[in-house]
Amino acid sequence: MVADVDNEILKKVAKLGVLARKQGTIKLDFNRLLTDRSYANQLLSELEGSNDEDLVLLCLSLKVDFGILPATFETRSVKFAEVSPTRYVYSPRG
Numbered sequence: 001m002v003a004d005v006d007n008e009i010l011k012k013v014a015k016l017g018v019l020a021r022k023q024g025t026i027k028l029d030f031n032r033l034l035t036d037r038s039y040a041n042q043l044l045s046e047l048e049g050s051n052d053e054d055l056v057l058l059c060l061s062l063k064v065d066f067g068i069l070p071a072t073f074e075t076r077s078v079k080f081a082e083v084s085p086t087r088y089v090y091s092p093r094g
Contacts, residue, residue, distance in 0.1 A: 009034075009065050012058060019055040020047060041068050 017028050026046060032039045044059040063069040 009062070012062055012065065016047070016055070016058055016062065019052060019058065023047070023050055023052065023055065037066060037068065040066050044068070 013030060013033060016033075017030065020026050020028055026043065028043065029039070033043060034040075041063070044063055048056050048059045050056060060069065064071050
């Protein structure tokens with residue numbers, strides 16, 4: 001199972017290299033990407049500025065895999081105040 005997870009990360013990193021080369025802006029150091037968390041964060045953050053949706057999603061996915069972003073996010077419910085439909089607020093109807 002661990003080999004499967006590592007293999008999936010390696011596939012994502014390989015795809016990242018191909019997509020980054022298509023952008024023509026950054027040369028990747030795969031060894032540092034896999035071993036240096038601060039380099040990975042900096043590189044992936046730079047690539048997130050791309051207009052390529054696949055590249056941006058891949059960067060975010062790798063940030064989760066590398067532990068830079070949490071795997072789940074806490075969601076907060078937002079409550080809106082109810083407005084009485086019979087009362088006109090800020091209207092000329094008085």
